[in-house]
Amino acid sequence: MADGPEGGQALLFLTDDQLRKGIEAMFFAYRGFTADPDRILADLAYGRAHHRAIHFIGRSPGTTVNNLLSILGVTKQSLNRVLRTLIEDGLVISEVGKTDKRERNLYLTEQGRALEQRLSDAQRDRMRAAYRAAGPEAVAGFRQVLEAMMDEDLHRHYRAMKDAKV
């Protein structure tokens, strides 16, 4: 590569080598990101798919199956398998929609909230440590790059939830 002498200075962070490092950082970091919840889930015979469902149902109580599908980006058959076990195990309840009876509104049960808490506590702990180690400015940059990396339709979902109150 050897970006020319001067001139390109400001663009040094766009070299192939810098990009490769970013790609590998993303790969290794994501492993860490999921490691702690994965350990908890393994004991419960659940997988990441269950975690994701629980997370976003907890995040948007009353969400519909369709909405969840577009957030998670899986097929309804795949999601259904996960939801069925969560409902059978009493972590999630599915209510017929009020205004539109074709829809199902999904909620966490008390038990579901407990697991959600346990999982997100584990994940937050690591995230907190990373944030603390890197500092506020780094965190701002972190979020900026991630947002710029999202597909547009997912970015919409992200923005919608980002600004929602807890």
Next chain:
Amino acid sequence: MADGPEGGQALLFLTDDQLRKGIEAMFFAYRGFTADPDRILADLAYGRAHHRAIHFIGRSPGTTVNNLLSILGVTKQSLNRVLRTLIEDGLVISEVGKTDKRERNLYLTEQGRALEQRLSDAQRDRMRAAYRAAGPEAVAGFRQVLEAMMDEDLHRHYRAMKDAKV
């Protein structure tokens, strides 16, 4: 950001809400991160496991199966299946180790390098767009947070490759 009032100013980025946003950003961004290579791989009847193997073999030609295992964090049997198809398809060659004949040194063939290039071009394009949109300071922060999020053993691998020359 519009950080709330005063007081905890410096620690506001460590609130649960900020951490949750980071977690969701990570989730959505990783989907974007893998989307482009995934599309290419789908046409070739390969998956992400193949991509990862090709990436790290291309990155460290002559690497052994064992080394690859510790980087990828899967069982050797799982990796072996992937390697076998790549070898059969002529993308990778496996040479008996010179000093230790138990080992296998892995290399990309010309064809393998071509696919590696195609995949990483696609992934780099998105990464480059994100970097460009976010700017150099944001990128530095991005990398800092990711590194702090890695498990220690993976961080070692990352550092080892980070500083290696192309």
Next chain:
DNA sequence: AATAATACGTCAGTGTTGTTGACATTCCAA
């Protein structure tokens, strides 16, 4: 009222990727 479209669930079949178990080969050290 009849028809089309939407939301959800399910059954069947397939593919990738992870796992464990068993085994062959090679190296090394007692």
Next chain:
DNA sequence: TTGGAATGTCAACAACACTGACGTATTATT
């Protein structure tokens, strides 16, 4: 040289995603 450790391979199985097809209930359209 013999036994154990390390390296890698083969086989069988489980988890989970996908496609495709279909059924049912409800809502929207004509």
